[in-house]
Amino acid sequence: MLQPAIILGTAFGYLCLLFAIAYWGDKRADRGRSVVNNPYIYALSIAVYCTAWTFYGSVGRAASSGIDFLTIYLGPTLVFVLGWFLLRKILRISKANRITTIADFISARYGKSQLLGGLVTVIAVVGIVPYISLQLKGVSTSFNVLIHYPAIAMPSAVSTVPLFQDTALYVALVLAAFSILFGTRHIDASEHHEGMVAAIAFESVVKLVAFLSVGAFVVFGLHGGFGPLFARAMEAPTLAPLLTASPASVFGNWMTLMILSMAAIVCLPRQWQVTVVENTDEKHLDKAVWLFPLYLLLINVFVLPIALAGLMEFPNGQADSDTFVLAVPMAARAEGVALFAFIGGLSAATGMVIVETVALSTMMSNDLVMPVLLRLKWLRLAERTDLSRLLLGIRRGSIVGVLLLSYLYFRLIGESYALVTIGLVSFAAAAQFAPAIIGGIFWRGGNRWGALSGLAAGFLMWGYTLLLPSFVKSGWLVESILTQGPAGLWLLRPQSLFGLAGLDPLSHALFWTMLVNVGVYVGVSLLTHQSAMERIQATAFVDVFRRAESQRQFWRGTATVSDLESLLGRFIGATRTRQAFVEYAERRGLNPGKMREADAELVNYAERLLAGAIGTASARVMIASVAKGDVVGLDEVMKILDEASQIIEYSRQLEQKSRELEVATGELRAANERLKELDRMKDDFISTVSHELRTPLTSIRSFSEILFDNPGLDLEQRREFLGVIVKESERLTRLINQILDLAKMEAGRMDWQIAELKLKDVVADALAAASGIFAERGIHPEVKVPDDLPLVEYDRDRLVQVIVNLLSNAAKFCDRERGWVGVEAASDGDAVRVSVADNGPGVPAADQPRIFERFQQAGNTMTDKPQGTGLGLAICRQIVERFGGRIWVDNRSGRGAVFSFLIPIRRAAQAAQ
Amino acid sequence: MQAGLRGERLVALFILAAVAFHPPILNLFAVGTTVLGWPFLYLYVFAAWAVVIALTALITGRAKEPSPERGGDAKPAPEREG
Numbered sequence: 001m002l003q004p005a006i007i008l009g010t011a012f013g014y015l016c017l018l019f020a021i022a023y024w025g026d027k028r029a030d031r032g033r034s035v036v037n038n039p040y041i042y043a044l045s046i047a048v049y050c051t052a053w054t055f056y057g058s059v060g061r062a063a064s065s066g067i068d069f070l071t072i073y074l075g076p077t078l079v080f081v082l083g084w085f086l087l088r089k090i091l092r093i094s095k096a097n098r099i100t101t102i103a104d105f106i107s108a109r110y111g112k113s114q115l116l117g118g119l120v121t122v123i124a125v126v127g128i129v130p131y132i133s134l135q136l137k138g139v140s141t142s143f144n145v146l147i148h149y150p151a152i153a154m155p156s157a158v159s160t161v162p163l164f165q166d167t168a169l170y171v172a173l174v175l176a177a178f179s180i181l182f183g184t185r186h187i188d189a190s191e192h193h194e195g196m197v198a199a200i201a202f203e204s205v206v207k208l209v210a211f212l213s214v215g216a217f218v219v220f221g222l223h224g225g226f227g228p229l230f231a232r233a234m235e236a237p238t239l240a241p242l243l244t245a246s247p248a249s250v251f252g253n254w255m256t257l258m259i260l261s262m263a264a265i266v267c268l269p270r271q272w273q274v275t276v277v278e279n280t281d282e283k284h285l286d287k288a289v290w291l292f293p294l295y296l297l298l299i300n301v302f303v304l305p306i307a308l309a310g311l312m313e314f315p316n317g318q319a320d321s322d323t324f325v326l327a328v329p330m331a332a333r334a335e336g337v338a339l340f341a342f343i344g345g346l347s348a349a350t351g352m353v354i355v356e357t358v359a360l361s362t363m364m365s366n367d368l369v370m371p372v373l374l375r376l377k378w379l380r381l382a383e384r385t386d387l388s389r390l391l392l393g394i395r396r397g398s399i400v401g402v403l404l405l406s407y408l409y410f411r412l413i414g415e416s417y418a419l420v421t422i423g424l425v426s427f428a429a430a431a432q433f434a435p436a437i438i439g440g441i442f443w444r445g446g447n448r449w450g451a452l453s454g455l456a457a458g459f460l461m462w463g464y465t466l467l468l469p470s471f472v473k474s475g476w477l478v479e480s481i482l483t484q485g486p487a488g489l490w491l492l493r494p495q496s497l498f499g500l501a502g503l504d505p506l507s508h509a510l511f512w513t514m515l516v517n518v519g520v521y522v523g524v525s526l527l528t529h530q531s532a533m534e535r536i537q538a539t540a541f542v543d544v545f546r547r548a549e550s551q552r553q554f555w556r557g558t559a560t561v562s563d564l565e566s567l568l569g570r571f572i573g574a575t576r577t578r579q580a581f582v583e584y585a586e587r588r589g590l591n592p593g594k595m596r597e598a599d600a601e602l603v604n605y606a607e608r609l610l611a612g613a614i615g616t617a618s619a620r621v622m623i624a625s626v627a628k629g630d631v632v633g634l635d636e637v638m639k640i641l642d643e644a645s646q647i648i649e650y651s652r653q654l655e656q657k658s659r660e661l662e663v664a665t666g667e668l669r670a671a672n673e674r675l676k677e678l679d680r681m682k683d684d685f686i687s688t689v690s691h692e693l694r695t696p697l698t699s700i701r702s703f704s705e706i707l708f709d710n711p712g713l714d715l716e717q718r719r720e721f722l723g724v725i726v727k728e729s730e731r732l733t734r735l736i737n738q739i740l741d742l743a744k745m746e747a748g749r750m751d752w753q754i755a756e757l758k759l760k761d762v763v764a765d766a767l768a769a770a771s772g773i774f775a776e777r778g779i780h781p782e783v784k785v786p787d788d789l790p791l792v793e794y795d796r797d798r799l800v801q802v803i804v805n806l807l808s809n810a811a812k813f814c815d816r817e818r819g820w821v822g823v824e825a826a827s828d829g830d831a832v833r834v835s836v837a838d839n840g841p842g843v844p845a846a847d848q849p850r851i852f853e854r855f856q857q858a859g860n861t862m863t864d865k866p867q868g869t870g871l872g873l874a875i876c877r878q879i880v881e882r883f884g885g886r887i888w889v890d891n892r893s894g895r896g897a898v899f900s901f902l903i904p905i906r907r908a909a910q911a912a913q
Numbered sequence: 914m915q916a917g918l919r920g921e922r923l924v925a926l927f928i929l930a931a932v933a934f935h936p937p938i939l940n941l942f943a944v945g946t947t948v949l950g951w952p953f954l955y956l957y958v959f960a961a962w963a964v965v966i967a968l969t970a971l972i973t974g975r976a977k978e979p980s981p982e983r984g985g986d987a988k989p990a991p992e993r994e995g
Contacts, residue, residue, distance in 0.1 A: 067954060081923055084920070226950050230950055230951060231950065234945075244943055254935065254939075286973045286974065297959065297962050
């Protein structure tokens with residue numbers, strides 16, 4: 001079944017499907033119904049991280065060294081745990097500045113430096129092109145393995161295949177066509193390539209499903225499950241070490257691989273492209289931070305089982321472990337599975353190649369070719385009216401260039417050592433960007449010279465410690481460079497530089513590259529000064545979350561609108577420019593036809609538009625060519641930044657103030673409510689007082705009138721009437737005294753005679769004062785006041801008044817027939833509690849809170865005859881609370897009420913005790 | 914406040930995961946036994962990996978709502994009765 005025609009047909013059909021999906025994705029995007037605008041597609045597109053190197057190479061690595069293939073996927077998982085900080089910040093910065101590539105990002109951060117952008121591009125191309133070749137090789141190898149079916153023949157050197165029969169060439173050409181069609185649709189590289197992303201996401205699904213199918217087939221179809229497979233492997237003496245991972249050998253460069261993969265997931269140009277540039281909504285990151293690691297976990301579950309199965313199937317190395325994914329199903333005569341595995345590997349390779357090529361071509365055109373062309377005066381580019389076609393041409397040319405370069409690399413170097421190890425070597429090259437990026441977004445002090453020299457030093461060290469040895473091992477340079485050092489300089493041996501021994505070559509290289517990269521970056525940044533533009537950009541990047549509008553007005557110069565428009569028109573096309581300017585005018589409420597002089601904001605707007613097409617550094621240069629004036633000087637920048645930080649400070653203070661105001665408003669509202677309540681109470685009070693005063697007055701008056709009108713009344717009757725008058729006058733006096741007392745206390749004008757008191761004496765005085773009323777009703781109060789109560793500091797008369805009041809209340813309300821009143825005092829922590837109990841009807845729970853209000857009495861005041869002035873308890877409360885005490889009422893279990901109050905003991909009194 | 918707490922949780926998780934996926938801890942599991950038919954080391958790495966992913970999902974997903982788990986315990990203590 002696996003004839004070359006069928007394999008080729010399937011592969012071709014698959015690629016056609018990719019074109020169709022990308023086309024469909026773009027059409028949907030044009031109609032505004034995006035298919036990629038959701039976190040799932042976003043996470044799948046990030047899975048372009050898993051290349052053919054993952055698909056075939058992980059198994060190979062697992063077969064040779066066991067568990068350490070997982071580091072390549074655990075590192076990104078760790079980075080995505082922090083994605084909410086790191087990636088979100090990069091996303092926000094990139095969107096604000098219309099960043100198109102990683103080179104653009106670094107050059108924009110360090111003062112829009114063209115030199116830096118160019119250096120990053122060179123490093124990326126040198127480091128990544130071999131990695132693309134590796135993908136082409138993967139496709140070619142897997143195809144060659146598959147067409148020999150049913151034999152498991154390992155392809156000899158690929159270069160023996162005639163050029164025009166080499167599948168890799170055709171794949172490269174098809175992918176170039178794809179990248180050109182779907183990767184360079186817009187002149188504005190910061191816009192999303194939705195069709196491309198849709199196709200990449202689809203490829204991620206295909207490669208995952210393919211790999212899981214192969215895994216499931218091998219584990220469950222061939223070995224009957226994980227258990228039996230592992231058990232069989234444990235028995236083989238050669239395989240057991242892979243499972244138990246003897247720590248010394250396998251964990252040796254564990255940390256190196258973790259660090260490299262952590263750097264790679266951010267710094268590889270294709271990861272930057274899908275994670276940052278193609279991100280449609282920052283919120284998608286929230287889900288992607290766990291979806292993408294989940295994808296990595298799933299695609300790795302079967303890696304080790306396939307490796308073990310392969311090693312058991314081919315114990316004598318008949319098949320290269322890198323081809324186990326294909327060879328194991330082939331040996332089992334499972335043609336369909338093998339074909340599906342081939343398609344999976346194809347999808348892993350093509351996805352990577354497409355995105356990487358688009359990213360690299362954007363970098364090459366924006367940061368390498370355009371700046372050079374614009375500088376060559378004799379080309380008179382600046383005078384050309386339409387540069388957008390040229391720009392797209394350069395980008396498309398770069399795509400073809402990158403792919404042909406990769407193919408050439410693959411044809412020329414082929415099976416050599418240099419290509420096989422290039423995956424990690426590429427990671428190490430990309431890792432060189434990490435210090436400049438991480439430093440750039442968290443450290444304001446990093447500057448252009450620091451970044452330039454750090455990157456250059458790291459790159460040179462990378463070339464010396466990693467690339468050079470791989471050339472030696474491929475046989476292009478003499479072996480003695482490694483063993484004796486270049487020209488016999490022993491200390492300069494590339495794999496044990498300055499005598500550093502004991503590390504594996506990768507760890508050795510990572511150590512030295514990072515040492516010089518970070519060291520030079522930080523050191524030079526500290527020793528040199530930032531220009532104004534660098535300072536502006538540094539602040540805009542580091543403080544991206546603190547500034548609502550990151551595009552601050554640092555541009556002082558002006559330009560005419562027509563100059564700007566014609567400049568932009570040359571790069572992004574006249575129609576689009578016109579449209580963008582009209583949008584700008586509408587947003588600002590201006591008349592687009594009447595704009596003559598462009599203000600600073602419009603100049604900035606134009607620069608950002610241009611940056612999306614040709615990169616920030618070139619945009620800066622182009623805008624400077626039409627706008628008069630320059631960026632503001634360093635002093636002014638500092639002033640503006642200071643102003644900005646002052647404004648931030650002011651706004652923080654304002655927020656503080658407004659919060660305080662809110663609190664104050666709340667308090668005022670409460671106070672107002674209280675005042676209204678008091679006002680109402682005052683009215684009530686006055687009407688109640690008048691009413692209370694009128695009652696005794698009325699009876700005094702009527703009895704007086706009777707006496708006045710009837711002089712002939714007998715003595716007995718006269719005495720009786722006079723007695724009533726006296727009693728009512730007393731009541732009136734008492735009422736008025738109480739009102740005066742209350743008013744005095746409420747106004748705080750009461751004179752308090754403070755003295756140390758023994759509570760027992762006070763209670764005795766009160767009982768004596770109330771003895772009359774008790775005798776009247778035949779009650780014998782039950783008194784329980786211990787002798788050893790602590791002294792209290794209080795106004796004696798007032799305290800007596802409180803107790804008398806409670807006693808007379810109790811006497812008044814207790815049971816008519818068998819009245820009982822109890823007085824009790826006890827020490828209660830740092831207070832003394834006095835309670836007076838009776839066996840009367842008690843106080844209804846509803847009345848308990850308000851019984852201490854003035855003129856409030858329990859029960860129905862309309863029907864019952866009031867039994868007091870209604871001021872007694874209010875006065876009691878005033879007295880008790882004056883000294884921080886508390887008074888309340890409970891109902892006794894059984895029958896009756898208990899009025900209690902607490903008087904705090906003063907420390908002085910305690911000490912005196 | 915909430916965002917700050919989410920950030921701290923993620924940093925803590927990062928440190929935890931970084932420790933869990935490095936040799937001193939891995940060596941503890943690099944013994945020759947199998948658990949549930951899987952080599953102990955592999956089972957551990959995949960299980961720990963799954964836990965890290967689940968926690969990341971939990972932390973980043975939850976903080977969108979205004980943190981329901983911190984609502985109920987701020988009530989003042991009931992006033993003391995004499």
